[in-house]
Amino acid sequence: MRGEFDLIRQYFSRTAGESVSLGTGVVLGVADDCAIFSSHHQIATSKDLLVEGQHFFSDVDPFTLGHKALAVNLSDLAAMGASPIACLLGLALPRIDEQWLSAFSKGFYQLSDKYHCPLIGGDTTKSAHDIVISVTVFGEVSPPYLMRNKAKVGDIIWVSGALGAAHTALMLLFKSQEQALSPQESLLLVHTRQALECPEPRIMLGQSLKSLANAVIDISDGLLQDLGHIMEQSHVHAYLYEEKLPIAEALRSLPTTEVREAVLSGGDVYELCFTAPAKFSEDIGILAKHLGIPLTAIGEVVQVSKGEPTITVFDRFHHKVKMMKKGFDHFASSV
Amino acid sequence: MRGEFDLIRQYFSRTAGESVSLGTGVVLGVADDCAIFSSHHQIATSKDLLVEGQHFFSDVDPFTLGHKALAVNLSDLAAMGASPIACLLGLALPRIDEQWLSAFSKGFYQLSDKYHCPLIGGDTTKSAHDIVISVTVFGEVSPPYLMRNKAKVGDIIWVSGALGAAHTALMLLFKSQEQALSPQESLLLVHTRQALECPEPRIMLGQSLKSLANAVIDISDGLLQDLGHIMEQSHVHAYLYEEKLPIAEALRSLPTTEVREAVLSGGDVYELCFTAPAKFSEDIGILAKHLGIPLTAIGEVVQVSKGEPTITVFDRFHHKVKMMKKGFDHFASSV
Numbered sequence: 301m302r303g304e305f306d307l308i309r310q311y312f313s314r315t316a317g318e319s320v321s322l323g324t325g326v327v328l329g330v331a332d333d334c335a336i337f338s339s340h341h342q343i344a345t346s347k348d349l350l351v352e353g354q355h356f357f358s359d360v361d362p363f364t365l366g367h368k369a370l371a372v373n374l375s376d377l378a379a380m381g382a383s384p385i386a387c388l389l390g391l392a393l394p395r396i397d398e399q400w401l402s403a404f405s406k407g408f409y410q411l412s413d414k415y416h417c418p419l420i421g422g423d424t425t426k427s428a429h430d431i432v433i434s435v436t437v438f439g440e441v442s443p444p445y446l447m448r449n450k451a452k453v454g455d456i457i458w459v460s461g462a463l464g465a466a467h468t469a470l471m472l473l474f475k476s477q478e479q480a481l482s483p484q485e486s487l488l489l490v491h492t493r494q495a496l497e498c499p500e501p502r503i504m505l506g507q508s509l510k511s512l513a514n515a516v517i518d519i520s521d522g523l524l525q526d527l528g529h530i531m532e533q534s535h536v537h538a539y540l541y542e543e544k545l546p547i548a549e550a551l552r553s554l555p556t557t558e559v560r561e562a563v564l565s566g567g568d569v570y571e572l573c574f575t576a577p578a579k580f581s582e583d584i585g586i587l588a589k590h591l592g593i594p595l596t597a598i599g600e601v602v603q604v605s606k607g608e609p610t611i612t613v614f615d616r617f618h619h620k621v622k623m624m625k626k627g628f629d630h631f632a633s634s635v
Numbered sequence: 636m637r638g639e640f641d642l643i644r645q646y647f648s649r650t651a652g653e654s655v656s657l658g659t660g661v662v663l664g665v666a667d668d669c670a671i672f673s674s675h676h677q678i679a680t681s682k683d684l685l686v687e688g689q690h691f692f693s694d695v696d697p698f699t700l701g702h703k704a705l706a707v708n709l710s711d712l713a714a715m716g717a718s719p720i721a722c723l724l725g726l727a728l729p730r731i732d733e734q735w736l737s738a739f740s741k742g743f744y745q746l747s748d749k750y751h752c753p754l755i756g757g758d759t760t761k762s763a764h765d766i767v768i769s770v771t772v773f774g775e776v777s778p779p780y781l782m783r784n785k786a787k788v789g790d791i792i793w794v795s796g797a798l799g800a801a802h803t804a805l806m807l808l809f810k811s812q813e814q815a816l817s818p819q820e821s822l823l824l825v826h827t828r829q830a831l832e833c834p835e836p837r838i839m840l841g842q843s844l845k846s847l848a849n850a851v852i853d854i855s856d857g858l859l860q861d862l863g864h865i866m867e868q869s870h871v872h873a874y875l876y877e878e879k880l881p882i883a884e885a886l887r888s889l890p891t892t893e894v895r896e897a898v899l900s901g902g903d904v905y906e907l908c909f910t911a912p913a914k915f916s917e918d919i920g921i922l923a924k925h926l927g928i929p930l931t932a933i934g935e936v937v938q939v940s941k942g943e944p945t946i947t948v949f950d951r952f953h954h955k956v957k958m959m960k961k962g963f964d965h966f967a968s969s970v
Contacts (some may be wrong), residue, residue: 332714332780332782332783332784333681333682333712333714333715333783333851333853334679334680334681334711334712334714334715334717334774335679335680336678336679336680336715336776336780337677337678337680338676338677338678342671342672342673343671343672343673343678344669344670344671344673345669345670345671345672345755345756345771345773346668346669346670346723347682347723347725347756347757347758347769347771348725348754348758349725349726349727349758349760349767349769351727351760351761351762351763351767353762353763354727354760354761354763355760356842376668376669376705377668377669378668379667379668380667380668380671381667382669388681388682388771390681390682390683390684390769391684392684392686392689392767408673420680421680421681421682422682423682423683423684425684425686425690426689427685427686427688427689427690427765427767428686428687428688428764428765429763429764429765430762430763430764430765432684432686432727432762432765432767432769434682434684434725434767434769436680436682436723438678438680439669441669441671443929446669447667448667448668449667516668517668518668532815540936555696561694591787599912606958618969623647634806
């Protein structure tokens, strides 16, 4: 695998070699059969596969793709309140494109530097057709853990950032493959594309929520679907108030039904949704200011009653919103 | 991602839910944003991507594929002398085939049970064309680590098991796609196929080598290539004696050149190659008997002299064997 090794060496061996640390950290990087790291706490780990044509367009900017491949994994650490330790990267490529690799590795390393999450190992190989990116992240956590099954009746439901932009950008990119976008649509794409292609993992927020939240999840598949996991696993029910949902500024001019779909069901968001006791609402407001991240109360946790769905959404007239598809199913649809 | 979640639940959630352990072990399995595990030692980790058409044939028995996907990763832990803690599985599938998934998961779990390496999380997603399998393993290690860069002049070079069967099976499977195999070839395939499709990770051997070996690697890309990594990283040179190489029994009737290619350059072996001080040779013989694994002295480590290759192979007349391609390059050839 000379080709592979040269490739890895050239673009992904910045942390290669031995770097012994006495406390938490990387003991052995890219160079041996395994990488080695150490921690005085528990290890949280997650891995996500990104497949060309399913999770990203073939012509996506490789710099943002490198960023996003790591970001979606760091987002899982954020949802556990974990501090990043290190990551592994697996890359299957149908061909070697040095320009692509160079840009991809730059995007990856920029984010790994930002969150002190060094690349310590992995695997690069050939694929027959698709680019496949597999990242594994490790973070430190200590109990009590920020889990999905601890939401309590009476909790306020919060979401970070603004919703809907990533979904809108995705729809516009689909459309642009079929026909030319109008000037308004092109402008809307400019204003929403960053949210889709360069999501920011909410690492600091996740860590800060350890003393405040009962249950946390990151929104990868859509607010309704992901909040639904908290509700199902906690055996509770959510009331969401549509007029409270933080809508991305760029979407303000869109029709209500489009906005609703984007905000409630749009995936690829990587904001955190969490539930916290009402007594912490003021602290959460202070935290939002401190971190410079909007945190919005969007509903409350109520008792589940038999046969009810796990989430009820009310419009501004307090009428129940008819539920639409909950989120993006990779096996039901395809890019 | 309802489809995905149902899929994961059905076939890969045997360790789901919470299982708190006080010592080393799994704290939180498949159910949240991250899995959590703990260890009192350092963590060794490795990930390998297996891509359809590159690392396995599309029609391979899914049971053995499930076994092999984990085995090749456990083999990396073995080469570090690590004790398995847990693993993650990422699966990208072009379609849902329940029979395939059922068999794959059985093969995977059978090996994960055998080596106490529970599946604690991962990701299942759709791919456009190829099946891609990404496994990440975690193991416990403590210093001094079994690394590639510690081979010393005077060390004896050892290899476990027998060599060449996997390569021979691979060549026969290639050939069978073009033309019918002769009865002799079919019989040879029967006797070699297990080595290719169901390699046994040398976990116990790796752990036992901690007090004996200076440098260890697992043979995934071929003896010359992988031993070459030890030589390069240790800045030493290897003398290998062809008549000492342990050849798989089934290959005895093949022509010398074919055997030579299979044994020296054939990949997918997952035996351990290691160097150890000569004073430990008797202990290594005892270890081989104790574990029931053949361990064969195949050469020695000598000083590197300027301009020399990293390995010299001598035939039984003590003539230098002309070097052939060192191993399998995924970017230069394809299945």
